[in-house]
Amino acid sequence: MQLHLDVETRSSVELRTCGVYKYAQHPHSDVWCVCFATPDRPEPRLWLPSDKVPHEITEVVEDGGTLHAWNANFERIIWKFVLGPRYGWPEPDLTQWRCSMAEARAFGLPGSLKNAAVALNVEHLKDAGGTRLMQRMARARRWDSGEPVWWDSDPEKLERLHEYCKQDVRAELALSERIPPLCETELQTYRLDQIVNDRGITVDRKLVAASQAMVAAADQRINAKLQSVTGIYSTNAASRITSWIKERGVKCDSLKKDAVASMLNGQIPGDVRQVLELRQEGAKTSTAKLRAYEKAVCPDGRLRGSYQFHGAGTGRWAGRLVQIQNLPRCMNGLDVDAAIDDVLAGNLDRVEERHGRGKDVVSSLLRAMLKSPDEKELVGADFASIEARVLAWLAGEAALLQAFRSGEDVYRKMAASIFGCSIEEVTKERRQLGKMAVLGCGYQMGHKRFREQCLAFGIKIGEYLAGRVVTIYRETNSEIVGYWAMVEEAAKRTAFDGSANKAGPVTCSMEGSVLRLKLPSGRCICYQQPKVEQVMTSWGELRPQLTHMHQNSVTQRWERTPTYGGRLVENITQAVARDLLVAAMFRLEHYSFRICAHIHDEVVAVPTFQMSNPVRRMEELMIKTPPWAEGLPVAAEAWKGKRYLK
Known part of the structure; x- marks a missing residue:
């Protein structure tokens, strides 16, 4: 039996910022209604908190x-x-749940119900007016501490909310009939994702509170210095400072981060430099975390x-709430333990005397605020240059594969080729450029874009050197260059005539109006409504190019976008790297590591028992490849500690 449902809730806390786990546990959180339907009875039925548990709910849970x-x-x-504790609903097993949004994302569709309905042109679109009503009724109309919470329970509005909930069920049910379910391996991965989200990671709340107090003290000091120099009261007064x-x-012209850094690199009066440095410190946004x-x-x-x-089309995860995937890295040379002690002591003078600017130190400790539970240790490992x-x-780039297998420093090797020197003569700065080349030029990036990327990472190079880097990379890695063309041609041919075409270990095929790129793992990347049409290139040439429908990440509109070999190869590469991470996560869970976080290509876990060498064990489990990845040289580096620091 299948049952499709939607729940409308209310609370005095904000779901968007606190997340569903904290939201659901808050004493003010409750349910307005639940609507549900089945494929054989598609008209939604309404349940209210005053009703008994619907027999359909009991039946679907008890019958599996x-x-x-x-x-x-x-x-x-x-x-x-x-629903369970307050209203007696029987709790289903995790294996009984199916997420239509996850299925839509895996199918190359938007993650919102409304946008997915627009993309597939389903009959039952989401009710936009009802969305505004739902958002108003989800919040308390008035609440003062110690007083009862007042909710807007106007009968007419409630009736509209009930109809809105029914319409969401209709839309979800209609979409479910058009979207294929997750394959078995992806369904298992979704369940693991839910287990990791349910488990969570411990946060050092004392350190968070002490850090907030230190940021407030630092802001007060920064603004006082700014006022003494300029008469301006706050570093947030950008127009007055300008x-x-x-x-x-x-x-x-601007006080944005890059503009301030650029001015500080130039010749400017001392008082202007001081003001810019104060603005730079005061405007630090990472402490908002x-x-x-x-x-x-x-x-x-x-x-x-x-x-x-499945936050990205490649299958990789997206971050939510604190966004721990983009926590800033720690300052070089910072004694983390000593800095934590000093922040907890609340002495800003001591922190700045021993460690650096107060807000910089706090920003460097954001990772360390994630810690192991009780007296246990965190163990983490990430793939190297995955x-x-x-x-x-x-691509079958034999020389590069052999270099990875033999443990050569491929970044230093690339730098030696770029600068025409021996590997021994490669400096730290040159190696960094070699690293940028290896990691950045693999997806058909041109010299202008490469130069922009280097500048964004603080590496200053001219157009000539950027062009040389791109040329050397392509000459050194001819199989990768050929793979761009191979993948593009295979995808275009499949989109044009519907034939199946291989590009190395990847197979392109059409299923209805969807281009599917089957990865070595057996999973597919989906591109909606592909076409081959004449597109004007950035260099002014009209050429046949593959296009497909996707959601614009800025406007959120469903629109047609062109793609090319390098971008397709980037998607494939990142998807395969994600599948390797998933395989490693399952191995770690199987061998008694309980995953509490994963960041890009890194996994953080807590062992369930005392291991003699958990670091080595985790590395062994990370580098073991699944059968479909035979010959892929994987490397990983592990660590352990009470806090997340890497």
């Missing part, structure tokens, strides 16, 4: 049927903490719900 919802994580957690700098005879920690951490001190399954390794394997 499946429960389908758009973003099923929300319904599942509300069921666990609200005018003051111009009055000092210095050109200033302290508020994100505070809002999202659950009552037991754990951060949950940090990962969006995309470069996967790309070489896909």
